[in-house]
Amino acid sequence: MNGLGLYFDVAHLLAGGLVLVSFMMLYQFRMYALLNFYAVHALVLSASVAWQALIQGAPHLYVTAGIALVFKALIIPVALHRIVQRLGIHRTIETVVGIGPTMLAGMGLVALSIGVMLPVTGSADILAREDLAFALAVILLGLLMMVSRHNAVSQVVGFMSLENGLVLAATGAKGMPLVVEISVAFSVLIAFIVIGIFLFRIRERFDTVDVQALDSFRGERR
Amino acid sequence: MNALLVQGSQMLLVLALAPLLTGWVRKVKARLLRRRGASVWQPYRDLLRLLRKEAVVADSASWLFRVAPYLIFSAIWVAAALVPTFAINLIFSWSADLIAIVALLGSARFFLALAGLDVGTSFGGIGASREMMIAPLAEPAMIMIVFTLSLLAGSTQLSSIVAYMIGPEVGLRISVAMSLVALVMVALAENARIPVDNPATHLELTMVHEAMVLEYSGRHLAMIEAAASLKLLLYVSLIAAIFTPWGMAAAGQGLGHYLVGGVAYLGKLAAGGFLLALFETSIAKMRVFRVSQFLSAALMLGLLAVLLLFVSRNL
């Protein structure tokens, strides 16, 4: 039991850490801090995936971990940093609702995902169970991040953290083929590029990256 | 009889060590700022000097103002004596569990805030009002930490929690890590340490704890200062006992074990004080109304820790 115990404990620690970093991202006011936390998020994810690779003895997962490390923890944050710099929006993020209510909602989401996942997956292996629960929580928190921020860049970050949750779910479920993994990673990368271009286009048009501006363009109220 | 003796020595130990810890933190902070700093024994000298001075009491102060320091000191002293330092399962350790210890500190805070309001000055009021803003956020966070730990250990008794944490059952759990972070945040707020309040100044920006005790002098001030030191010691020992329980003796194990426990305890205090000083010198104080967010983050961590308990093994 003790050998498995250590395996389980570290996996649990890393997956839980991912949820925690998601929460910390919700708590951030400033753009750069948010990006840094996104990098940490990806770092924890890659550590978690690597650990899974070790436990499951699945070497292809190391590739996934590597992709996460290189793309998500290094390239994307650096790129976003530059975008933010060029857009000149490193000020405070304006949130739709306050930090407190957002985190309360996040708490509710974590409870929800645990409550949904654990009873449903009762027969599955304990490791997969808790990985799935955590992954769902990370996904929901990423969505929450996207809906609770006006700023397009922070929405992008929310989307990326959501994708991290997907990867966590996939690795926990044992046996996602590498091809799928890579294609997911690339699709996200492409999405990132598209959104990045999109961002600049918005800015050119509206002089802001506040997506509320789009609403007023469409003639909607607020 | 022996058991009573050990309990009594713990009570005296915390009393004797509390000013030393404060002096140690100040010394380390000074050294980190490349100052020489006062000797670590300076708090003792301050206390003795204050005790010998006459007390100046404002005309508008009532009896409550004069009784409160003793009451606050006693409540915190009793609470500090109930936290395991070098040994667990002392004879009176079961008379109050962790919730009761938190509530005892709440009693001390209640009377401190009242004492701040007693003279009827604006500074006393500002301190009391801010303290009572911080407490309602810190206390639920603390209770959530208590929930996490006692759900894990199956007990709210500190001794049982410590015994559980020494044991092999605990494992690496994200909940424990989260409650450690949350507990540190709560401890910083409760002890008026830097990101929340600055214990070293009377600047208005940092006026929470210092503003409340502004009118105190002489032996009353000595009591308040000693109580503040004791509270710091209490939180450091609490964190040390729960999260680094190594070396702790069990009651009735004999003198050798107690000595080992005592030395380990001193080491933990020194390390804790050093880390606190390091943290305090590397961070800036936050605006008063950021404190609420800081503490609600602690509360969220606590709640999250409880929630994540349910996905960890065997609970």
Added chain:
Amino acid sequence: MNLVPSLSIVAALLALGVLAVPLAPRRGGSALVYVAALLLTLAALAPPVALLLAGVDAGTVARLSLPLGIPWLGAHFRIDALSAFFLVVVNLGGAASSLYSLGYGRHEPSPGRVLPFYCAFLAGMNLVVLADDAFSFLLAWEFMSLSSWALVMAHHREPGNALAGFVYLTMASFGTLSLLLAFGVLAGPEGAYTFEQIRSREPAPLLASLALVLVLLGAGSKAGLVPLHAWLPLAHPAAPSQVSALMSGVMTKVAVYGFVRIVFDLLGEPQLWWSMVVLALGGITSALGVLYALMQHDLKKLLAYHTVENIGIIFIGLGLAMAFRANAMGWAAALALTAALFHVLNHSLFKSLLFFGAGAVLTATGERDMEKLGGLIHRMPRTAFAFLAGSAAISALPPLNGFVSEWLTFQAMLVSPQLPQWGLKFLVPAVGALLALSAALAAACFVKAFGVTFLGRPRSERARTAREVDGFAVGAMFALALLCLLAGVLPGVVIDGIAPVTQYLLGGRMPEQLSQAWLSIVPITAGRSSYNGLLLFAFIALSMVVVITAIHRLASHAVRRGPAWDCGFADDNPRAQYTAGSFAQPIRRVFGTLVFAAREHVTMPSPGDMAPARLEVRLRDPVWELFYAPIAVAVGFAADRFDRLQFLTIRKYLSLVFGALILLLLVLVLWAR
């Protein structure tokens, strides 16, 4: 066990109420009535106390039916452990408030409006607890409501009181209606109206749920559950202070009795979601109640809102008990129910005490507005001491009693992971956070209440010249403060006293407390958790004595009086002090913006302008706006539509009646088929 003494005391109280009408205008008449009420309530304490002390023998039940009321039903009365416990609460509160009124009642401008209803009110509350059939229960309930309504309206010329009376009457009628319907559902078509018959029936799950909702509405509106609390902070302060104490401290407990009696005793097996509803309502009620209280600057209103908080805490305990009971965990349910009932007793003690204190302040200064008080500790030292004890107790500070019941509630919460349902596993810690939040906010609230009213410097001439109140009032307050301390340091006595109740309702009980070593209390097992208020109290007292003597002997005991230092900027004007509003400002900013949509608006005069700066604070009452305002609009709309019915011709009226008759006949035909 015999019911005759209790019922004769009720009859005597009623007779006393009648006698009070001619006695009231005379000199010494009101004192006579209050002495009689005091003696009667004290006497009424004896039978229930005897029953509870007799131990856990659940069979100690006495019944009596009298040929009163509806001929085929009669009036049934009964005393068992549950009613005995609540009889103790009712009559303890009644006795304390009668003692208090011996002095306080002398300042009553119109005793004729208070005395008869006061006695009737006491009798009504006793009767509710004793009733053993739906008809007598509802009759007594309504009797209690109406007599307390008359007391609320005693000073009907004061501004605001008429509105308070109106809102109270509306809500009370609504509550009684809900209870009436609940009993209708429980009694079923065959009309089984005695509690004995209801107990033996097994209502269908859907009907039972309907009954639960109705009981929550009926008893919850009387107890002050959010969002049904709206009348409470209006009506409780409007009544004379001894009655405020009774309404807040005791009548809300009678409402809790109604809830416990119906849900735990009559309704049969609980369903799981009931407990979730009750838990969530309790958590919300406790947090919202104390936040409302913090925003108040009227001392009695603050206390009334704070009652809402405590009702929330009680319902958290009840919800936990329901959850454990639904999962057949009798011992845990007993723990949670004990916590709730302990809090019932505690709250009746300290809330009465605090209302007495507020009444004393009111007589001494004529002020309820805290912004005009201050410094009363110098002028009214005894009242201040008693109020301080009550404030400390209600803020759940050890070693007083408020802490014990909250501690027990927390202990019950810590059992919740053993529940199999995920919803409950998550809900209970969240409610625990709310409970801790409201406990800490309660401390802030009472630092404000005590600090602004009694400490500092007087903010008005009336506060400067206040005088201590009479001996009876002080005696009543000190008696209650002593009881608070005793229940805090010897909680085992109370817990063992509650054991027969849990034994009767749940078939389980907490471990016997008085046999524990050192008189500790142990909720489950000694290894799990224990608490010893007596030892803590002794430790704190002892170390205080040691420290004080040591310092005064060895160091210094010299005291010099001087002006306040205040960082060298002492301002003699008492207006420079913190006020109640400024004390609550940080909390308003942290919590109020979310809950009350609080907005602050500062109008600064331009430089050189001598006009004062103004700070305006706007608070919105979410419950009122989300809940009552739509109802009021809907009722207004409906009333407008129905208004037309007043102006019809006779022919149209007749056709309406005719149509209704035909409709009923049609229903009958269809039903019979």
